[in-house]
Structure formats: C-alpha cells, structure tokens
Amino acid sequence: MTSRWVRLKPDITLTDALRDGDPITYEGGMVEAEAGRMKRTIAAAAGDVPARPLIVHAALAAIPIAIALVLGSTLREAVMAPVPARPAISASAAGDATAARQLYFETAGGTRVIWIFTPDEEEK
C-alpha cells in the first residue's frame, strides 16, 4: 500500500498532507547565525575532549595481551608439565654385582623407558 492512496479526504492523500504540513516548508532550514553559533559550540566541545596520551593507549592495548600471555603460559604449564621421571633400580639387582640392573622411568606422555645394564656389556 503506497501512501499516495491513503486518502484523508477525497482530494488529500497522506503524502500530500505530510508535504503540505512540512515545517521545513514554512520555517525553512536552520538560520545561518544559529548554525554558526552551534558550530562554534561543537568545535569548542571537541577541543575540550582531552586526548588520551599515547601511554594510556599502549597500556590499554597491553592489558589483554598480558592476560593472554599469562593464561597461555599457565595452561601450557598445566598441559605440558613433565611428569617427574621416577627412576628405579630393580630391587633384585641391588647389591648384586654380577646381576643385570635396570633403570626405568616414564615420560610425560606415559611411555615407559627401561634401560637394562648387564655387567658383560659394561665391561666391553
């Protein structure tokens, strides 16, 4: 439905009524003197707005970066923390110079490493 067809009276459409009653038509636009005064007020207000010093901008930008770094570092430590190796010498080998000795430990990923020291190999 276009407003051309919204009729208030047989000879007046909504658009016509809006156009004919338009305050800009009979008042005109803003008076030049008024516009000049307003412009000065606005320009003065713009001059009053204190510009943030560069250091403040830098600090504001640094805060999220610092938070991200700390978080990342903390998470990395939590995830990648090496499980302390638990070397153990087999009880059976302790104190026996001729028996094979073994050393085993687990890596952070859970792999078990077992080293076996045999007296024959050591002599070579």
Place this chain on the structure above:
Amino acid sequence: MTGEAALTLAAGRMESAPERLAVLFDVHHARLYRLARRLSRDADEARDLVQETFLRAAGARRLPDAEREQEAWLVRVLVNLCRDRWRQANVRRRLAPVVDSREPVTSANQETALLAKSVVWRALESLPPRRRAVIVMHELEDVSIAEIAHLLGVAAVTVRWHLSTGRRELARILRSHR
C-alpha cells in the same frame, strides 16, 4: 557539501578535533536539522537534537571516514536521541499527565484541508521515533528503502515493515479523529 570540504575529508588531512568537527558540521548540519525538525515538535527541540548529535560526535573515539557512513552514523545517533526523549516524555506523561495546550481537534474544523494536514503531523508525533523517521525520510525526503536501511542500520525488510505499520497506525489515528 563543498568541494573543498569533500577533498579535506577524503584526504583525511584534518588533524585537530575541532577542525574535523567543524567540517563534519558544515557537511551534515543542514540535512540533519531537516530530519530533526520533522521528528520534533518545534525548532528549539530540533536545534537541541542537532547540537546533541554533534556533541556525541565530538566525544566519539572514532568516526567513519566516508561521508555516507558519517551521515548514517549521525542519523542513527539523532534517531536514538529522539527515542530517548520520546521514552522520557512517555514516562513523564504517565507519571504526571499534562494538558496539551495546542489547539484541540474538533470535528467541526476537521473539514478544512489545513487542519487535516496538522492532524497528520500530530498523528505522526505519536509514532515511535524510528518509525517516524522511516516515514519522514521516505515520504518527504524521497529516500529509497535501501538507503533508509543503510542510514538506520537495519534490514530493508524492517524498513518496509515500519513503513506499512506506520501508515496503518496513521490511518487508524486519523480515522479516530473523524
């Protein structure tokens, strides 16, 4: 907009905030005032709205560089200011009903075309500001629906909806005055 102002804006050579605001004002104040005047009851209120809009621009951290985007930014601020005032006025009206001092509409003088026009404008005042802005821009400023959508930052379908709802509401208000 003068060619010089356009060049200045395009080149982004203005460094001081007051000068930048002055150029922004020169480019947009006339168009903004027309819209403000059509959205408000009197010229004083319209001037107030325009000044407040530019003061918001003065306090804004960053304004768009392109003239078209600047206009959209300013129009949105203006319509939002209208909406704030409209809401405040509604609250005041609810809390302390005031007698409207303007000429009452009577069925006797409704017959004149002049009054029919004033009735339309009074009916327009009762619409929410964004809807009013859509009707004013489309009917009086011949702004296309796509352009209104851009200016107000809404979808074209929303503009169409405001337009048809606004027309229906105006027709209903006008019928109730007959």
